[in-house]
Amino acid sequence: MAQNTDHFEKCENCTNRVSTYNYNPQTIRGNYLCKSCVSSYEVCARCGLHYKFGETNGAYCQECDD
Numbered sequence: 464m465a466q467n468t469d470h471f472e473k474c475e476n477c478t479n480r481v482s483t484y485n486y487n488p489q490t491i492r493g494n495y496l497c498k499s500c501v502s503s504y505e506v507c508a509r510c511g512l513h514y515k516f517g518e519t520n521g522a523y524c525q526e527c528d529d
């Protein structure tokens with residue numbers, strides 16, 4: 464059986480591999496976050512995507528803060 468690596472991507476913040484098969488947090492850049500790194504990010508209250516602390520001004524990401 465071939466190894467199925469299609470459902471893994473690198474965490475945006477570290478070198479951990481993140482399974483995209485199950486639900487995992489995504490950043491506003493469309494990258495995935497592992498469980499260790501998600502606590503270093505804030506979540507947008509509108510779209511539910513994650514962004515780094517200080518990356519935006521308020522509770523919303525740049526996409527939603529219009």
Ligand SMILES: [Zn+2]
Pocket residue numbers: 474475476477478479496497498499500501
């Ligand atoms: Zn990570």
Ligand SMILES: [Zn+2]
Pocket residue numbers: 507508509510511512523524525526527528
């Ligand atoms: Zn947003």
